Amino acid sequence: MSVELRGLRKNYGRAAALDDVSLTIRDGEFLALLGPSGSGKTTLLRTLAGLEFADSGEVIINGQPMHGVPARERGIGFVFQHYALFRHMTVARNVAFGLEVLPRGRRPAASAIRSRVQDLLDLMEIGNLGGRYPEQISGGQRQRVALARALAIEPRVLLLDEPFGALDAKVRKSLRVWLRQLHDRMGLTSIFVTHDQAEAMEMADRIAVLRGGRIVQVDAPETLYAEPVDSFVHEFMGESEKLQCSVIDGLAVIEGLPDAAFATDCPKGPAIALIRPHEVEVLPGPGPVRVESVHGNGPIRRLRLMLAGQMLEVLKPEDAWLPVAGETCNVDLARARIYPVERAAR
Amino acid sequence: MTRRSALPGFGPALTITLVWVSLIVLLPLTSLAVRPWELGLMGVWHSITEPRVLAALRLSFGAAALAAVVNVPFGLLVAWVMVRYRFPGRRLADSLIDMPLALPTAVAGIALTALFAPKGWIGAWLLPLGIKVAYTPVGIMVALVFVGLPFVVRTLEPVLMDLPLEAEEAAATLGATRAQTLRKVVIPALAPALLAGFAAALARGVGEYGSVIFIAGNMPMLSEIAPLLIVIRLEQLDYAGAAALGLVMLLVSFSILLLLNLLQKRMGVKIR
Amino acid sequence: MSEAFSQGLPVATRERPATRLVLTLFTVVLLVLFLLLPLAVVFTEALSHGLGNIWDSLTDPEAITSIELTLLVAAISVPLNSVCGVAAAWCIGRFQFPGRSLLITLIELPFSVSPVISGLVWVLLFGANGWFGPMLDRAGLRIIFAVPGLVLATVLVTFPFVARTLIPLMQEQGASEEEAAITLGAGFWQMFWRVTLPNIRWGLLYGVLLCNARAMGEFGAVAVVSGHIRGQTMTMPLQVEALFNDYDWVGAFTIAGLLSLLALVTLAVKAALEYRIGERSGALL
Numbered sequence: 044m045s046v047e048l049r050g051l052r053k054n055y056g057r058a059a060a061l062d063d064v065s066l067t068i069r070d071g072e073f074l075a076l077l078g079p080s081g082s083g084k085t086t087l088l089r090t091l092a093g094l095e096f097a098d099s100g101e102v103i104i105n106g107q108p109m110h111g112v113p114a115r116e117r118g119i120g121f122v123f124q125h126y127a128l129f130r131h132m133t134v135a136r137n138v139a140f141g142l143e144v145l146p147r148g149r150r151p152a153a154s155a156i157r158s159r160v161q162d163l164l165d166l167m168e169i170g171n172l173g174g175r176y177p178e179q180i181s182g183g184q185r186q187r188v189a190l191a192r193a194l195a196i197e198p199r200v201l202l203l204d205e206p207f208g209a210l211d212a213k214v215r216k217s218l219r220v221w222l223r224q225l226h227d228r229m230g231l232t233s234i235f236v237t238h239d240q241a242e243a244m245e246m247a248d249r250i251a252v253l254r255g256g257r258i259v260q261v262d263a264p265e266t267l268y269a270e271p272v273d274s275f276v277h278e279f280m281g282e283s284e285k286l287q288c289s290v291i292d293g294l295a296v297i298e299g300l301p302d303a304a305f306a307t308d309c310p311k312g313p314a315i316a317l318i319r320p321h322e323v324e325v326l327p328g329p330g331p332v333r334v335e336s337v338h339g340n341g342p343i344r345r346l347r348l349m350l351a352g353q354m355l356e357v358l359k360p361e362d363a364w365l366p367v368a369g370e371t372c373n374v375d376l377a378r379a380r381i382y383p384v385e386r387a388a389r
Numbered sequence: 390m391t392r393r394s395a396l397p398g399f400g401p402a403l404t405i406t407l408v409w410v411s412l413i414v415l416l417p418l419t420s421l422a423v424r425p426w427e428l429g430l431m432g433v434w435h436s437i438t439e440p441r442v443l444a445a446l447r448l449s450f451g452a453a454a455l456a457a458v459v460n461v462p463f464g465l466l467v468a469w470v471m472v473r474y475r476f477p478g479r480r481l482a483d484s485l486i487d488m489p490l491a492l493p494t495a496v497a498g499i500a501l502t503a504l505f506a507p508k509g510w511i512g513a514w515l516l517p518l519g520i521k522v523a524y525t526p527v528g529i530m531v532a533l534v535f536v537g538l539p540f541v542v543r544t545l546e547p548v549l550m551d552l553p554l555e556a557e558e559a560a561a562t563l564g565a566t567r568a569q570t571l572r573k574v575v576i577p578a579l580a581p582a583l584l585a586g587f588a589a590a591l592a593r594g595v596g597e598y599g600s601v602i603f604i605a606g607n608m609p610m611l612s613e614i615a616p617l618l619i620v621i622r623l624e625q626l627d628y629a630g631a632a633a634l635g636l637v638m639l640l641v642s643f644s645i646l647l648l649l650n651l652l653q654k655r656m657g658v659k660i661r
Numbered sequence: 662m663s664e665a666f667s668q669g670l671p672v673a674t675r676e677r678p679a680t681r682l683v684l685t686l687f688t689v690v691l692l693v694l695f696l697l698l699p700l701a702v703v704f705t706e707a708l709s710h711g712l713g714n715i716w717d718s719l720t721d722p723e724a725i726t727s728i729e730l731t732l733l734v735a736a737i738s739v740p741l742n743s744v745c746g747v748a749a750a751w752c753i754g755r756f757q758f759p760g761r762s763l764l765i766t767l768i769e770l771p772f773s774v775s776p777v778i779s780g781l782v783w784v785l786l787f788g789a790n791g792w793f794g795p796m797l798d799r800a801g802l803r804i805i806f807a808v809p810g811l812v813l814a815t816v817l818v819t820f821p822f823v824a825r826t827l828i829p830l831m832q833e834q835g836a837s838e839e840e841a842a843i844t845l846g847a848g849f850w851q852m853f854w855r856v857t858l859p860n861i862r863w864g865l866l867y868g869v870l871l872c873n874a875r876a877m878g879e880f881g882a883v884a885v886v887s888g889h890i891r892g893q894t895m896t897m898p899l900q901v902e903a904l905f906n907d908y909d910w911v912g913a914f915t916i917a918g919l920l921s922l923l924a925l926v927t928l929a930v931k932a933a934l935e936y937r938i939g940e941r942s943g944a945l946l
Contacts, residue, residue: 094395094840114395114843121844127837131859140855141845196845396839397849399756405748410767413817417782418770420792424785463691470688474681482689484932488696491924491931493878494776495898496917499905500699503706503914510702535695567676596775599880599898603905616777620885623781628790635778646773 044105044199044232045070051090051100053256060086061097062256068234073226075243076236078253079279084236085124087253088202091234092121105199120198124205126189128177134188135160135173141196163191166225183214190222194229201226203235207242219246240280244268252276274382277317284323284355286316288381295381299331299351300374307381316379320345320358323374325366330373334366348374425633436630437637441609442618449615450641452526453594456533457541457587463534464541464586465579471542472549486543489536494599501532502603524606529614532600537590544586545579552578581656588649595642703921706914718915723892727900727916733808734883734896735876738815743869746823751857753824754831755839765828771820779817780885783810806888811896814882819872826868827861830938834860867934874927878920 046068053061060083068074076084089095091102093114102109109117129137138160142151151159164170167187172180177188186206193201206222207215223246226233237243243250244264251261252275260272271277274285288297288305295307297316305316325346335347335354344365346357355374359365366372425433436442471483489497505512505522512523522528556578560570576583598616606612615638622631676684707715718724749768753761771779787804788794797804804810838860842852858865880898887894895903897916904913 092844094844096395113397114840115846115848117844118846119844121841123837123841125837127841129838129841129856129859140842140847144842144845144847144851144855192841192845394756394836396755396836396843397852399752399758402748402751403756403758405745406752406764406768409745409749410764413813413820414767414770417779417786417817418774420785421778421782466684467688467692470685474685476685476689478689480932482692484928485692485696487928487931488700488924491874491878491927492699493880493898493901493917493920493924495880495901496703496878496920496924497699498880499901499913499917500702503702503910504698510698535699538695592773596773596778596881598775598777598884603902616775616881619777619781623784623788623885626790628785628788631781632785635775635781638775639778642773 046091046105046200046232046234047101047103048087048091049101049103051087051097051102053086053090053095053097059083059256061090061100064100064256064258066251066258066261068232070232071230073223073231073233073246073248074235075247075250076234076253077238077240077243077250077279079238082253083256084238084253085204086256088204088234088236091200092119092202093117094121118196118199120193120196120201122186122189122193122201122203122206124208126177126185126209128185128188128192130177132176133173134164134169134175134177134180137177137188138163138173138191138195140192159195160191163195167191181214182210183218186210186218190225199232201231201233203233205236205238207237207239215242222246244280252279271317271380274315274317274385277380277382282320282356284318284320284357286318286350286353286355286379288314288316290314290381295379297376297379298353300376303376303379305379305381309381309383314381314383315385316376316381318355318376318379320356322378323355323357323376325357325359325364326373326375327364327366328370328372330371332372332374334368334370334372336368337365348372350374421632421635421639425629425636427629428633432629433633436633441613442615442634444610445613445615445618446637446641448526448529448613449595449638450645452529452533452614453537453591453597456530456537456594457590459530459534460537460541460590461583461587464538464545464590465583467538468542468545468549472546486539488539490539494536494597495603497535497600498532498603501528501535501600505531505604523604524612526605526612528604528606529601529612532604533594533597536597536600537594540589540593541583541586544589545582548579548582581653584649584653584656588646588653591649592642592646595638700921700925703914703917706910707918709914710911714911715915715918718909718912719919721912723895724900724912724916726892727895727897728919730808730811730895731877731897734811734815735873737812738819738876739869739873742816742819742872743823743865746821746825746827746868746872747861747865749824750827750831750861754828755836768824769821771817776818776879776881777885780814780882782817783813783886787813805886806890806894808894810886811883811894814886815876815879818879818882819875822872822875823865823868826864826871830861830864863934863937867931867938870927870930870934874923877923 048064048066051061051064052059062083064083064087076087078084086095090097093109093112104117104119129140132140139156142156142159161170161173164173167190169184169187169191172184172188177185180188207218210218219242235246247264249261249263250267252259252267254275260267260276262270267276268280271280277283286297288295290307290309290311290313292311293306293308295305295309295314295316297303307314325348331350333349335349338345338347342361344359344361346359346366348355348357357374425436428436467486471479471486502523503509505515505528507513507516507521507523509523515522520527522531552575556574557570560574565573596616598614601614602617605614605617607617615634619631619634622634675681749764752758753765784791784805786792787797787810789798789805791805804813838856839852842856847855878898880902883896884899884902887896887899889895889899889903891903897920901913901916901920904916
């Protein structure tokens with residue numbers, strides 16, 4: 044089931060929650076909406092579900108415009124951030140809810156509902172919890188109940204709002220893999236909201252990065268990590284080191300490293316170079332770089348280097364050549380991405 | 390109409406609410422605002438500046454203010470003990486605090502009268518000391534302290550519960566005695582709530598009728614409260630005069646509440 | 662929150678044991694004297710001439726009428742205010758719209774108006790000299806000095822209780838369960854009966870309880886509209902006043918005793934509900 048968003052706009056007072064958002068999600072895709080809090084990702088998800096309304100723009104699900112279609116008729120499975128389980132109903136009643144509220148003609152018989160619910164609970168690997176109340180089960184189990192409840196109505200699209208936000212790190216890890224497998228097995232189209240880039244990278248086919256209500260970039264995780272469109276995405280997708288540079292004739296030269304030059308289409312003048320800490324090669328000196336400190340005793344060492352008054356942190360495996368603090372050395376930048384200097388953040 | 394939520398039922402629910410509020414609150418209060426002017430501007434002025442009216446207003450507002458002043462330390466003590474101390478029967482004592490609100494005012498009125506009458510359980514003790522409570526303005530005060538107490542306690546309790554203990558611990562580590570800590574740290578933090586409780590007790594006291602009229606004695610110029618005067622004017626079919634007095638009472642108490650509210654906001658913390 | 666204190670406060674934030682003991686004793690004695698003595702005097706006075714007199718007072722036709730009338734007035738006004746209170750809580754607790762805070766102010770307004778004024782306004786509208794008085798007179802309808810007036814005055818006085826209890830409760834609970842219900846295909850009534858109502862039921866009961874206590878015990882507002890017609894427009898609190906003024910103390914305190922029992926039951930149920938809702942609030946205000 045494909046989902047298409049066209050030019051969605053929404054304002055809360057003067058602040059734009061959604062600013063001209065257009066996006067197409069393919070059938071069977073698992074897409075992550077990634078962004079810091081307040082970037083509009085939850086608003087976007089809720090607009091898709093019909094829980095909020097855009098001021099303008101269109102939501103099209105499987106070719107059908109959703110304008111004027113209320114949430115209850117959209118056939119979308121929504122998993123809420125804190126699960127929103129009905130606290131006064133048992134797990135089984137929670138899962139059965141979507142079937143029990145069907146109009147009489149389309150509602151399955153009570154026995155059919157019961158067996159459907161049991162099948163879903165089994166699928167979620169919580170088949171023995173049907174009689175419990177939400178407050179009697181763990182966070183990870185609640186997450187599974189919320190999923191079972193959303194899937195009971197055989198939704199065309201599954202939306203998940205920060206699905207692992209309220210879980211501890213260990214449960215979160217195992218649920219990630221499990222959810223991704225479930226998605227593939229059931230042939231769902233899923234969209235999930237997260238502010239955790241590692242989670243998005245691990246699970247999603249594609250990631251849409253949001254900032255200030257705008258989609259900044261939509262790409263596969265590897266592309267996003269390797270080729271961020273701007274410094275915001277670069278820094279959001281992983282640890283980033285920043286060096287000042289200046290652009291002359293389409294070539295960016297990093298201050299203090301006259302040999303390191305990178306082709307760029309940034310305009311002439313000052314710019315910044317962003318580098319992942321593991322992308323820097325450290326070579327024995329003497330050279331222009333002073334080693335401030337070497338930290339860590341695991342497989343990875345963290346080097347703090349001083350380069351023409353700029354601090355540069357570098358990650359090196361323990362079996363690589365490592366300088367000692369106080370020494371000078373050379374660096375070789377395998378890659379650097381050049382971005383124009385950011386105007387003051389909004 | 391901007392609706393942010395996709396939940397159903399907003400239109401019908403709002404319609405019911407608006408119709409109900411209009412019929413039960415707005416329409417009646419409009420009549421209160423409009424009726425007095427049948428007397429003309431001068432007529433209203435004369436009607437509310439009669440010596441008997443002025444005496445009643447002074448008594449109602451004065452006694453309510455005094456009672457609220459008494460209730461502030463009293464209520465603070467009760468709230469403090471209820472929130473900070475643990476003792477057997479605390480839950481029971483705590484639910485008792487609502488007694489003045491749960492007890493119908495007429496019942497409170499006759500009970501207090503019976504207690505403080507010259508032959509009553511308390512009145513008989515006070516009589517030899519030369520203190521007369523029932524059928525005097527002191528009786529009005531007693532009744533208003535009774536009905537006002539829960540307002541102060543219930544306003545203070547939640548604030549007291551949320552008061553971070555760290556501030557008091559910090560004061561203690563800085564060498565303050567317990568009394569100094571209370572005076573310089575706790576009381577200032579509670580000040581807005583104390584003011585809010587005072588305002589609530591005052592507002593209740595100004596309009597109070599049932600618990601007061603039995604014990605007041607109701608002597609014109611001496612122990613006749615403003616609400617009683619409204620009833621008397623209605624009995625004389627002086628609707629406009631009654632409405633004028635009612636309107637004045639409302640306006641004065643709203644102005645006082647507004648003032649106290651502003652004062653409370655200036656103290657920096659907004660209660661509720 | 663209160664549990665945080667149950668194990669005793671950190672030492673630095675405690676008064677000395679002696680101080681605490683004195684303050685606690687003083688407070689408890691004060692509360693008992695001040696809050697329980699009036700109750701005690703009611704029952705003592707009622708019983709002062711024996712149980713037989715109580716029975717006579719209770720079976721007096723006027724007393725029976727007043728009890729019936731009180732029940733009738735409460736039976737009409739409490740459900741009305743409950744339904745409208747739920748409707749008000751639904752739009753205020755779940756939606757943002759212009760004029761929302763004004764609406765809250767209007768709903769809470771009756772709490773800051775003198776009960777006498779809450780009665781007066783109905784006389785101004787429907788009394789003999791009221792705006793609609795002559796019209797009603799021609800139609801042969803009576804509102805003031807009759808049951809409809811008592812109901813109107815009671816409705817105005819008890820107007821805020823239900824909405825006021827439910828609005829903070831619903832805001833605290835949040836809308837996500839209801840949103841979940843509609844994404845699962847529920848219509849308004851399905852959502853309301855299956856999700857909203859079960860979630861607010863204790864709060865609703867709390868509001869209804871307070872509303873009822875006030876409705877049955879209201880004095881000032883009904884005193885103004887009742888006309889004090891014996892055996893016809895006297896609710897129990899009015900009957901208490903009339904008997905007291907007639908120096909029939911046993912009669913007055915017997916009915917007052919009934920009302921006090923109502924107050925005690927109300928307080929007990931209220932405490933139980935607060936335990937259930939798991940919060941303490943001064944919602945009786």
